[in-house]
Amino acid sequence: MRISELSRRSGVSVATIKYYRREGLLPEGRALNPTAVEYGEEHVQRLRLIRSLIQLGGLSVARTREVLDAVDRPLDAFETLGVVHHALPVPSADTNGEGGKDDAGPDADGDEAAPGEGVAARVEALIESMGWQISDGSPHRSELAASLAALGRVGADYTVDDLLPYARLATSTADLDFAQLDGIEDRIALAERAVVLAALFEPVVRLLRRLAQEDANHRRHHRRASGRSGPPAG
C-alpha cells in the first residue's frame, strides 16, 4: 500500500508517519521506483504499536526506539521482557521530568533524612521474604526504595510486614499477566504483546484499583452510616 493508505489504515497522519520514519522508529518501505514506496501489514502493526507506546504508554521517542529495538533483536522472550521492563517508566520520584521540577518551585534540595540504607534494606528483605529472583541491574529495586523513602518523609513508614500482603497480590497479578502470554508462539508477537501488557495494560490495573477503592469506600461508609453489617453486594 502507499503512504496515504498506510495513514488511513493505521490512523496516523502522513506527517507523523514521516516523522517516525526519520526518527528511525518505522522501517523503510519497499521502493517501487524513485518516487513510490510500498508499505505492508507489518508497517500498519508497527505504527499502531509506536502510537500506543508514545501516546498511551507516555514513552519518549528515545525510549520507544529502545523498546522497538528489543522487540526486533533476536533475543529470547525472557531477555526481551527484561529490556522492556527496564525501559518502561513507572511514575515515581523521577518520572515527571518537566512537571516535577518546574512545579516544585525554585529549588527542592535539603532533604532532612537521606533515604538510603533503611529503605534499601527493607526492599532486599521483602524480595528475600518473597523468594523473588530479581536481576542486579533491575531499576525497580532503587525505585521502590525511593518510593518508600518518599512515603517516610510524609510520615508514612511501611515495614516489610506491611508490604508483604501487597507483594503477594502482586505475584498473583503477575501470574495473570503471564497467563496472557502463554498461548503466543511467535516471538515478535510475544514481545509486542509483552510491551502492550506493560505499557497499556498497566493503566487498566490501576483503574481497576481505583474503582475497587471507590467501592471499598462506599462499603465502609455504608457500614458506618447504617450500622448494618455489610453491603448487599457479594
Added chain:
Amino acid sequence: MRISELSRRSGVSVATIKYYRREGLLPEGRALNPTAVEYGEEHVQRLRLIRSLIQLGGLSVARTREVLDAVDRPLDAFETLGVVHHALPVPSADTNGEGGKDDAGPDADGDEAAPGEGVAARVEALIESMGWQISDGSPHRSELAASLAALGRVGADYTVDDLLPYARLATSTADLDFAQLDGIEDRIALAERAVVLAALFEPVVRLLRRLAQEDANHRRHHRRASGRSGPPAG
C-alpha cells in the same frame, strides 16, 4: 517558628515556601509584626504534603490546590476520598494532553472496530459482575473504557471474563488500602493519609507488580530452560 526554621524542618527552600504561599497552597502564618511571621507544626506537615503531591504524585499546582481544598473542607472522610479520587491523575488515554483527544476523536474510525459502546458496555458489565458501587460522576469508568479501547486498537481485546480475575485482585488490594486508614481517627489526618495512599503509595504497588513480573519471567524461563517443574523458591 520563622520561615528559615520552617524551611529547615520541612526540607523545602525559603523561595519555594514563598512560591507555594503565593499560589495559595500554604496558609499564611501568624503575623507577629509587620516584618515577622510565625509558622507552626501544621505548616511543616502541610509543606511536606504539598511537596509530595507535586514532586511524587506528579500533580499540577492547580490539582494540588483542589486536593488540599478537599482535605480542608468539612466533608466526611467518604466525600473527601471521593474528591481525592477524582483529582488524582491515572496515566491513561487522556493524561498525555496532546495524545488523548486525537485518539478519542473521529480519527479512530476507519479502524475495523470503532471503540465506544463496546468497551463502555464491558466496563458496566464488569462493575455489575463485581457488585461494585461506583458513582455516576466517577471519571474512572470512561478512563477504563478508553484504556480498553486503546488496547483493542493494538489488537489486544479483553473480555469481561479476562478482566474479572484482575478486578478481584484489585478488590483485595483496595481492602488492604482501607485497612491502612482504619486506625486513624482525626479527620484531617485521615484525609491526608488517603491522599498519600492514592498519590504516593500507587507507585509502590506498580513497582511490586514489576518486580513480581520479573520474578514470574525468571520462573517461566527457568522452567522452560531446565525442564524442571519449578523454581526452588517458595
